[in-house]
Amino acid sequence: MRKLLYFVLLVFSFSSCAVAQEQTAQDDVYLFSYFKGNGDGLHLAYSMDGYEWKALKNDSVFLKPTAGNDKLMRDPCIIRGADGRFHMVWTVSWNEKGLGYASSEDLLNWSEQQFIPVMAHEPNARNTWAPEVTYDDEKKQYMIYWATTITGLYPETQSEKDDAYNHRMYYVTTKDFETFSDTKLLYEPGFNVIDASIVKDNNRYVMFLKDETREPAQKNIKVAYSNNLTGPYSAASPPITGSYWAEGPTTLKLDDKWLVYFDKYIDHSMGAVQSEDLKNWVDFSDKISFPEGMRHGSIFKVTKAEFERLQ
Numbered sequence: 001m002r003k004l005l006y007f008v009l010l011v012f013s014f015s016s017c018a019v020a021q022e023q024t025a026q027d028d029v030y031l032f033s034y035f036k037g038n039g040d041g042l043h044l045a046y047s048m049d050g051y052e053w054k055a056l057k058n059d060s061v062f063l064k065p066t067a068g069n070d071k072l073m074r075d076p077c078i079i080r081g082a083d084g085r086f087h088m089v090w091t092v093s094w095n096e097k098g099l100g101y102a103s104s105e106d107l108l109n110w111s112e113q114q115f116i117p118v119m120a121h122e123p124n125a126r127n128t129w130a131p132e133v134t135y136d137d138e139k140k141q142y143m144i145y146w147a148t149t150i151t152g153l154y155p156e157t158q159s160e161k162d163d164a165y166n167h168r169m170y171y172v173t174t175k176d177f178e179t180f181s182d183t184k185l186l187y188e189p190g191f192n193v194i195d196a197s198i199v200k201d202n203n204r205y206v207m208f209l210k211d212e213t214r215e216p217a218q219k220n221i222k223v224a225y226s227n228n229l230t231g232p233y234s235a236a237s238p239p240i241t242g243s244y245w246a247e248g249p250t251t252l253k254l255d256d257k258w259l260v261y262f263d264k265y266i267d268h269s270m271g272a273v274q275s276e277d278l279k280n281w282v283d284f285s286d287k288i289s290f291p292e293g294m295r296h297g298s299i300f301k302v303t304k305a306e307f308e309r310l311q
Helices: 002-027 304-310
Strands: 028-034 043-047 074-080 086-091 099-104 114-116 129-136 141-149 167-174 184-187 193-201 204-211 220-226 247-254 257-264 269-275 298-303
Touching (some): 028 304, 074 298, 099 141, 129 193, 184 193, 204 247, 247 298
Parallel strands (some): 074 129
Antiparallel strands (some): 028 298, 086 129, 129 141, 167 184, 247 257, 257 269
16 A cells, blocks of 8 residues: 555656646746847847747837947847846947946846946957857856957958958956956957857857858858857858848757747848758748847846746
8 A cells, every 4th residue: 555655646746747847848938138220228029939029018128228438239138147147248339349238137127337348458459249148157157259350350351341340259258247357269260250149059059150251242140169168169050041141140949949030130120040950940030020120139038927027
């Protein structure tokens, strides 16, 4: 009798665990941080399935930019840190030598906005574009990375078009967003590169990036890999996007399927591709919906309770 009772309790325990895990998955809500226009501030959209995205707060601004001289907020990237807080970095200007940073516990009340002068040491740096932040759970630190043109570097890929920008990816690391390492080169793929977005995939890191080459025009999304967050990263893959111009990739993994979203900025719309192996990609732009006028940003998850507070 005791053995039978133990067996019943064991089965019930496993069943309850399965339900709890399923419930936890259902409790997650996907949020997409984005901007509109030239960088009006932080907007948030939500989705339950990764396909239909709707704006929160009637598409109004959650946070207006105050950092930097030009006070823009473009390319907002938000992650939940190891401390449980939400950490955000963004582009503050087309031509300043730093980036914006703020943090929040609830996405409603934000810390004082900071300007972090990550390229101030470089006299020939022209800009600091599309910063992102990724947490390194092995080294217990964050890496902030962005694209910068340094006049005179990499003349072999220089073009006079696109205002002669010729970017490479750079980074700093930090444990507390108060002190930062020296700025270092992150990725030199042999072409003009911007808009890197890095996620961990088991024991490796996957970098989605934009090939910004103008002559002959690429303007597409590619993929590179590394065993370490700070690199070195592999050569870039063939394009995973189509003949349209695309930028600002961000990714969401649903079960075994990779979904990569991006900005079809010439067409004034958002696009997306999906893959199960990171090699073979299918365009499913016609199956997704986004708020009108949305520009690119990043995807992260919140709980149902956190989501309800945002409403």
